[in-house]
Amino acid sequence: MESKKKLSLKSITGNKGFSSFTAALLAIVLGLVFGFIVMLAADSANAVAGFSNIMAGGFRRIGDVFYFATPILMTGLAVGFAFKMGLFNIGASGQYTMGMFFALYVGFMVDLPSSIHWVVAIIAGMIGGMLWGIIPGIFKALLNVNEVITSIMFNYIGMYLVDMWIQGNGTMYISSKTRTNYLPATVQIPSLGIKGSNVNVSIILAVIIGVLLYIVLQKTTFGYELKATGFNKTAADYAGMNGKRNIILTMAIAGALAGLGGAFAILAPSAIPGSSMTYEPINIIASAGFNGIAVALLGNSHPLGIIFSSIFVSHIQRGGTLASLQGYKPEIIDVVIAVIIYFSAFALVMNSALGKFIKNRRHHETPAKKEPLEKVKPAKEEK
DSSP states (O other), rough: HHHOOOHHHHHHHHOOOHHHHHHHHHHHHHHHHHHHHHHHHHOOGGGGHHHHHHHHGGGHHHHHHHHHHHHHHHHHHHHHHHHHHHOOOOTHHHHHHHHHHHHHHHHHHHHOOOOHHHHHHHHHHHHHHHHHHHHHHHHHHHHOOHHHHHHHHHHHHHHHHHHHHTTTTTTTTTTTTTTTTOGGGSSSOOBOOTOOOOOOOOHHHHHHHHHHHHHHHHSSSHHHHHHHHHOOOHOOOOOOOHHHHHHHHHHHHHHHHHHHHHHHHTTTTTTSOOOOOOOOOOOOOOHHHHHHHHHHHTTTTTTHHHHHHHHHHHHHHHHHGGGGGGGGGTTTHHHHHHHHHHHHHHHHHHHHHHHHHHHHHHHHHSOOOOOOOOOOOOOOOOO
């Protein structure tokens, strides 16, 4: 029984997922400690109260935590899914914005029954993001153009195109308010009923999508091919896998995920009756795409890890806004998140070094058991 327990504990601690979890946890702890030091340096008298708001403020705004976690969960999945293929999808912001526009267009310009209007708008958002993601994939697969360059440029192209299209549409845009009009109630995603919050069923859909991605990557031949191509494209091609097709499919799926994030964000019901979420074309790239990169890195590009990391990041962001009650700027939480991501970049190395240190320490402290010497029977003398 003791040997089985030891074997079970060793198998758990030696598991790659457990190692990733402890590495992320170490990065979070170090980031929070660093953030507290920054708050102490800025205003030592209110540091404890401000840090308490960051850590616990999200629990008082749980509906907003889940609402703001939804878009960064989807963009995080978009980045993490592409990264499994060995691609760095830094264009999640552009795909997010394009998906948002497609959802807005269906909401304002297409008249549909209320029972399916919001569903069609979500699908349109997915298609918009997919179209914006597939283009860098084609450039990468057919012309071997680095996807980082093309996708980041498409962030700007998508943002300027969407702003131009919205400002040129009198139905969608109100120039006196410099933002879009309120969406019809028929296209707003059903609310979860938390008072004073925008949270809706999209958070449930996002979690389901994350679980499905995990199943696809871990339990299907298609997912195995994607990961194999990401590990070694040459070997995958030699094994008969179509690397070019997989690159295009991966970027298309990643774009669709980010586009869903844009649709989920803009189609959410407003906490104020009679209104809705709006978009202001101010020529600024959507931050949700870059927050998605942080979420994917913290979650080690694992779909289930991304679900939890998106909720955590949203939680401390909501708490960070309450730190202003103690006189702190809301940007203090951006510093904390940045440090967490910085530490997560080499937390696996620190985690491995810490594990080796503890193992060596235990090895030196535990005295080696001496094996008893077997008595050697004297050989019979030959006659």
